Amino acid sequence: MAKIKSAKKRIKIAEKNRLLNREYKFIVKKLIKNYLNAIQEYREKKIQYLKNLQLENFDNVHAQDFNNNNLQEFKNIESKLSNTFSQIDKAVKKGVFHSNTAARKKSLLVKKLKNEQL
Incomplete structure (x- = not known):
């Protein structure tokens, strides 16, 4: 255990930050x-x-017909993507994720969505 007052304070701050980071990571996951x-x-x-x-x-004509019929569900997926992006950006702002890590996560999510649009 630390004896110096500033070291004790740093231990408390580190624990507090660890818990906050864990919460942000859990929400993003x-x-x-x-x-x-x-x-x-x-x-x-x-x-x-x-x-x-x-x-x-998969015939593109029928796939397109399916997408038109299920437009509401697709918009729901897009709104989930938007919420996920927002939370990832907040985590970067708080210093939980590095900006490159966030960019990689967002890129993979968009890639999954684009594969479904075909």
Whole structure:
């Protein structure tokens, strides 16, 4: 245990920051997981729709038709992406994540969304 007053204070501050960082990381992980689950559900509905049409390959015309029919669900996914981005940016602002780490996380999330739009 530290004997100097400033060292004791630094220990308290470090513990407080550790707990705050843990909370921000947990929130970001939870949002990312919810976003990826929403994409997975969307993908499963899309596959089921195409199976019902008795198609073996993804045809762009039918995929586009599916996207038009489920526009509300797609907007819901986009809003989840927006919330996730917001929380990641807040974590960067607080110093929880490095800016490059945040950029990498956001890039991977957008990449997943773009793959579903095809």
